[in-house]
Amino acid sequence: MEDVLYHKKYGYYAQPLSRAIGRGGDFYTSVSVGSTFGFLLARAIHREWEAEFPGGAPPVIVEQGAHDGRLARDVMAGLREIAPDFADAAVYRILEPRPEVRRTLQESLASDPSADGIEIVGDVAAAGAPRGIFLCNELLDAFPFHCLFYQGGTWHERRVGLQENGEGFAWVIRPLPPSLRDFATALGHDFPEGYHTEVAPAVDSWVAESAALFPERGVWWIIDYGYPRSDYYAPSRRKGTLRCYDAHRAGEDPFASPGQQDITAHVDFTRVAEAAERAGLRMAGFTDQHHFLIEAARPWLLSIEGQAPDAATAKRLRQFHTLTHPSLMGRQFKVMELRRGK
Numbered sequence: 001m002e003d004v005l006y007h008k009k010y011g012y013y014a015q016p017l018s019r020a021i022g023r024g025g026d027f028y029t030s031v032s033v034g035s036t037f038g039f040l041l042a043r044a045i046h047r048e049w050e051a052e053f054p055g056g057a058p059p060v061i062v063e064q065g066a067h068d069g070r071l072a073r074d075v076m077a078g079l080r081e082i083a084p085d086f087a088d089a090a091v092y093r094i095l096e097p098r099p100e101v102r103r104t105l106q107e108s109l110a111s112d113p114s115a116d117g118i119e120i121v122g123d124v125a126a127a128g129a130p131r132g133i134f135l136c137n138e139l140l141d142a143f144p145f146h147c148l149f150y151q152g153g154t155w156h157e158r159r160v161g162l163q164e165n166g167e168g169f170a171w172v173i174r175p176l177p178p179s180l181r182d183f184a185t186a187l188g189h190d191f192p193e194g195y196h197t198e199v200a201p202a203v204d205s206w207v208a209e210s211a212a213l214f215p216e217r218g219v220w221w222i223i224d225y226g227y228p229r230s231d232y233y234a235p236s237r238r239k240g241t242l243r244c245y246d247a248h249r250a251g252e253d254p255f256a257s258p259g260q261q262d263i264t265a266h267v268d269f270t271r272v273a274e275a276a277e278r279a280g281l282r283m284a285g286f287t288d289q290h291h292f293l294i295e296a297a298r299p300w301l302l303s304i305e306g307q308a309p310d311a312a313t314a315k316r317l318r319q320f321h322t323l324t325h326p327s328l329m330g331r332q333f334k335v336m337e338l339r340r341g342k
């Protein structure tokens, strides 16, 4: 699975950054809805820094999974709109470990004046600061995962194998590798025959690394689709959360068009919180995008209340509706807040 997503030449995420996300791509994200997501995150960042990070240090914002840097640009534009001095002082670092993606991003940001204040760095050591704010949108759902399969009263791993005629891929059922045994044991046995689901241990090492970004004081906003563990591994969720996206069609066949479709699984947010606690962070909040963005938007909504919206405000309101309406993106996406320090 790692290869079909991340192979340097053939992997899905090796394709040009302009592909994949948005109207002409395979799927939408809150970022691709328009600049309103970044505008509201800018408001949340500004409020957070003013209230919780006293002491005059310049704000440091780190984003990972930044794709083409659009959210970075939108957040910086939002900060310039609401607090120009704060925006001038702010440093926005895109953390991108893959050198080839870093190069492409660098080229695209270098020629864009709206990318002022945005840096691209390759690791946590270069991205970090004593204090800062981290954010990621739909990063963790893109991590490679294992597939678990419940059969004959036992957990197995469902792996990628070859069809008998050797002409394509097929699922093969194998005994669980030692690294997944404790997790499967903890899930128990209250599952129907043929139940399958996913698990992403890569989340653990990522949280441990990310926690090192801000050794003194920090807040991490992890935005993604996912569930707490009890909901993720509910016996009724018989077919797990593996989904493939190709030209906005959702499918469940990861063997179709290898390298040409996105393959994702929902995030087990309990796993994120457990890893955070081991890394010395605390889980300070878990809500849905609807509540998180409405809170961030409150001063803006009050400022436009009772006025006939101009065209730009009307556009922003339409995007706000898409991002927050429970039947659109408001309920499906969750925001977990982790903190170090007060």
Ligand SMILES: C[S@@+](CC[C@H](N)C(=O)[O-])C[C@H]1O[C@@H](n2cnc3c(N)ncnc32)[C@H](O)[C@@H]1O
Pocket: 013, 021, 029, 030, 031, 032, 064, 065, 066, 067, 068, 095, 096, 097, 136, 137, 138, 139, 142, 143
């Ligand atoms: C679903 S896309 C989301 C992109 C963007 N954040 C958005 O919301 O539109 C996932 C992105 O995470 C990137 N990614 C996956 N693993 C990563 C990692 N370890 N570090 C940085 N980016 C990563 C992928 O290349 C891809 O651009």
